[in-house]
Amino acid sequence: MGQEIERKFLVNATQWQQAEKPVGEHYRQGYLLLDPHKTIRVRLTPTKGFLTIKGKTTGATRAEFEYEIPMDEASALLDQFAIAELSKIRYTLTYKDKVWEIDEFLGDNAGLIVAEIELKSEDESFERPVWVSEEVTADARYYNANLTTMPYNKW
Amino acid sequence: MGQEIERKFLVNATQWQQAEKPVGEHYRQGYLLLDPHKTIRVRLTPTKGFLTIKGKTTGATRAEFEYEIPMDEASALLDQFAIAELSKIRYTLTYKDKVWEIDEFLGDNAGLIVAEIELKSEDESFERPVWVSEEVTADARYYNANLTTMPYNKW
16 A cells, blocks of 8 residues: 655657666556546566556555566456556666656557656655656656557557 | 356355354455456455456356455555445355355345355355255346445345
């Protein structure tokens, strides 16, 4: 149980390509439920499966309940129950003592690169890596749930 | 991951009251998602919490994915996200080497007592305790999901 406080930014592709990057991981994720008040997500990474329930976003804050589940079950849940799916390459890196997650989207969202930073409070300060561009925290189009049903190549 | 094969029966209240019973446990459960193809249930018992995803029932068989979760999280998920809830007293007992689960429903479903037996195959034979009455496996009104939204006292 908990809350996540995240801010989200577009990533400048040129700067990002030139940056020193960790190895990325392929994420497959889909939604069992998508409504404005809650989402239920299944995620399959190269080494783990997760089932995650999230509440409505208010500002940069959101209730989140995440459970690790067996990988074969994550795969079966996606196959049997997901309304829609997306996939992406996830990079996780530390910059000035803060953890950033950078997602290079694939498929119908190809061309979109987004970076998120998890914070302890909404007003916590942090330094921006050079590849960070416009903030899109408040733009619902960039929610992964919405990218699943209305992908970037249809905007 | 797995399948559950269950048969469900009404329970004769008089016979059941006279039977030797184990101590019952209060179950609180609600649904985060209710649709004909899948349900997502949160259950809180006196000692555990569960998050359970079930597929469509075909005959007496149903895909089921169940995860134990912390009790405080089960409670919070019910409070924040459940569409509807029900509660019941669950008794679990063994009769002739088979496990039966008997549910005495509470609240808007008070007066309803249902017994389920979990089987290894749809045609597995078993002996019926004296308090077992009419079979209702195929009657969707008795699904807990449906009892939540259309309780027994409204039939």
